[in-house]
Amino acid sequence: MAGSPWPKAVLFDLDGTLVDSAPDIHAALNQTLESYGEPPFTLEAVTRMIGAGVPKLIERAYAALDKQLDPATQDRIVERFLKIYEPRSAELTTLYAGASEVTRRLKEEGRAIGVVTNKPGQATSEILRHFGLFDLMDVIVGGDAGPAKKPEPGLLLLACEKLGLGPQDVLFVGDSENDVAAARAAAIKVVAIVGGYTVLSKEELGADATAEGLASVPQLFSTLI
Numbered sequence: 001m002a003g004s005p006w007p008k009a010v011l012f013d014l015d016g017t018l019v020d021s022a023p024d025i026h027a028a029l030n031q032t033l034e035s036y037g038e039p040p041f042t043l044e045a046v047t048r049m050i051g052a053g054v055p056k057l058i059e060r061a062y063a064a065l066d067k068q069l070d071p072a073t074q075d076r077i078v079e080r081f082l083k084i085y086e087p088r089s090a091e092l093t094t095l096y097a098g099a100s101e102v103t104r105r106l107k108e109e110g111r112a113i114g115v116v117t118n119k120p121g122q123a124t125s126e127i128l129r130h131f132g133l134f135d136l137m138d139v140i141v142g143g144d145a146g147p148a149k150k151p152e153p154g155l156l157l158l159a160c161e162k163l164g165l166g167p168q169d170v171l172f173v174g175d176s177e178n179d180v181a182a183a184r185a186a187a188i189k190v191v192a193i194v195g196g197y198t199v200l201s202k203e204e205l206g207a208d209a210t211a212e213g214l215a216s217v218p219q220l221f222s223t224l225i
């Protein structure tokens with residue numbers, strides 16, 4: 001293995017980290033809202049609602065409309081959103097600079113790589129396939145995999161289990177406070193990528209390290225052991 005032997009695996013968050021998926025989520029959310037007679041949101045407003053999973057996205061959208069949803073109604077809206085989003089999840093979505101190169105480089109170095117996202121598994125796989133990353137991944141854990149979503153540690157721990165690795169062997173790369181909190185709770189080191197979907201500053205995020213882009217993540221390995 002070239003360079004530092006640590007980490008044995010690098011797990012990536014998806015939205016705001018590997019892909020800029022906000023334009024498709026924005027379009028699908030507005031189409032969903034329109035079908036219920038609600039007004040649209042701007043891309044900027046929707047971007048700030050992303051990162052805690054689809055039920056939270058819907059809850060946040062309705063909260064911004066000053067509406068509270070009962071659980072059954074929320075479930076119905078989530079289902080409609082997914083029906084609209086899944087087939088179009090890679091239409092306007094783009095890969096961030098360095099995503100392809102860094103994942104391939106890590107694999108060449110003999111490391112395992114994976115995705116741990118709050119986005120449901122089907123749309124996650126669809127997007128990774130679209131960008132030619134699906135076959136490269138050793139593990140993919142979506143928000144509907146079973147454990148509670150990030151900021152809880154369960155999705156990350158499930159990915160470790162599937163890889164047969166302990167938390168100390170793994171690095172997580174994410175963009176938001178949910179990623180940092182989930183990694184901390186799982187005792188996994190975490191790098192925050194600047195410029196994702198969070199409104200927090202890098203100081204407020206409090207990750208073990210921050211990177212201006214995906215390409216500079218490998219440089220941080222030796223400083224994180």
Ligand SMILES: O=C(O)COP(=O)(O)O
Pocket residue numbers: 013014015016050051052053054057116117118119120150
């Ligand atoms: O909010 C979502 O659906 C997913 O967000 P994540 O990929 O940043 O976890």
Ligand SMILES: [Mg+2]
Pocket residue numbers: 013014015016017051174175176196197
């Ligand atoms: Mg994210």
